[in-house]
Amino acid sequence: MIEAMPERVVAACDGASKGNPGPAGWAWVVADGDESPTRWEAGPLGTATNNVAELTALERLLTAVAPDVPLEIRMDSQYAMKAVTTWLPGWKRKGWKTAAGKPVANQELVARIDELLDGRTVEFRYVPAHQVDGDRLNDFADRAASQAAVVQQPAGSDLGSPEPPPSPDTPAPAARRRTSARPARQGTSTRTIKAKFPGRCVCGRSYAAGESIAKNAEGWGHPECRTSAA
Numbered sequence: 001m002i003e004a005m006p007e008r009v010v011a012a013c014d015g016a017s018k019g020n021p022g023p024a025g026w027a028w029v030v031a032d033g034d035e036s037p038t039r040w041e042a043g044p045l046g047t048a049t050n051n052v053a054e055l056t057a058l059e060r061l062l063t064a065v066a067p068d069v070p071l072e073i074r075m076d077s078q079y080a081m082k083a084v085t086t087w088l089p090g091w092k093r094k095g096w097k098t099a100a101g102k103p104v105a106n107q108e109l110v111a112r113i114d115e116l117l118d119g120r121t122v123e124f125r126y127v128p129a130h131q132v133d134g135d136r137l138n139d140f141a142d143r144a145a146s147q148a149a150v151v152q153q154p155a156g157s158d159l160g161s162p163e164p165p166p167s168p169d170t171p172a173p174a175a176r177r178r179t180s181a182r183p184a185r186q187g188t189s190t191r192t193i194k195a196k197f198p199g200r201c202v203c204g205r206s207y208a209a210g211e212s213i214a215k216n217a218e219g220w221g222h223p224e225c226r227t228s229a230a
Contacts, residue, residue, distance in 0.1 A: 010035055012074040012127075012137035013061040015045075015053025016145040024048035025148025027141045027164075028061035035137060041156035042144040042164070054080040055109040057145060062116035070121040074138050076129035084113050085124055128205045130167065143167045191215070192223050 013028040027042035041064065045053055054077040065071060075081055088110060091097065096104045096111075104110065127135040129142060143164035148155060155161035192212045199213075200206050201221030207213055214223040 008070040008072060009065060010072045010074070010137065011061055011065065012135065012141040013054075013057035014076060014129075014138060014141035014145045015050060015055070015057045015080075016142070016149040017048055017050040017053050018149050021047050021049045023149050023152060024050075024053040025145045025150075025152070026053050026057035026060060027144035027148060028057055028064065029137055029140045029144065030065070031137055037137065037140045037163075039157045040140065040144055041154075041158070042148040043154045044148050044152040046152070050077075051079050052106055052109065053145065053149070055083070055106055055113065057141070058084070059109060059113050059116065062113065062120075062122075067116075067120050070123075072123045072125060074125045074127045074135055076127055076138055076142070078126065081124050081126060083110055084117065088114060139167070140164070195220070 010031045011028060012031075013026070015024065015026045017024040024045040024047065025042060026045060027040065029037045029040035032038045041060065043060070045056060048056075054075070058073070058075070058080055061073065062071075083106075090099070091104045091110070092114075094101075096107050098104055127138045129138065140163075143166065144155065146167050147164045155164070192214045195207055195209055195211050195213045198206060198208050199220060201213075205222065207222060212223060213220045
């Protein structure tokens with residue numbers, strides 16, 4: 001376990017499932033004062049869903065960091081964050097039932113995280129996944145979780161493991177620059193409109209009603225995503 005320290009610790013965690021459900025893995029990473037990865041751990045889950053992998057990553061991070069250390073946790077999973085910050089109180093009041101009266105999915109993991117959060121100072125921060133210039137800690141956790149899902153082997157700084165390889169889901173900056181100058185491919189449009197309803201772009205981020213959106217090969221989303229997503 002990471003020893004207690006007075007200052008806030010910045011960390012990230014992520015899960016991956018190759019098939020959802022499919023071979024899955026989890027990972028967490030803790031940063032130094034310059035927000036460079038200093039300690040990390042990743043592990044396999046066998047066959048599991050993305051949601052199970054994301055929750056497991058959060059549970060393992062909270063287990064690894066001393067409870068008296070203030071934490072900032074960066075995640076790209078809206079589900080995992082909302083499950084333990086927004087939906088959890090209502091689930092507990094309803095006897096671990098959803099608003100529709102159905103049993104809460106992954107209850108055991110959510111309950112364990114609830115126990116680990118009790119009495120702790122934790123700030124959750126959502127960061128978009130697979131961005132060219134995205135959050136470096138989230139990117140590290142994403143790569144480590146993805147590798148664990150593929151190879152189904154544990155890894156980490158305590159094991160002397162090398163830094164996880166680049167994720168195939170995140171475009172390289174040079175590739176992004178090359179494609180940005182190309183004309184829109186078939187199925188895309190250079191026209192932008194104002195969204196009538198809120199939605200979610202292929203990049204994983206949401207857009208609000210009234211925000212400018214553009215068509216790409218997989219639907220409507222942010223104008224800056226239309227070429228890279230095509």
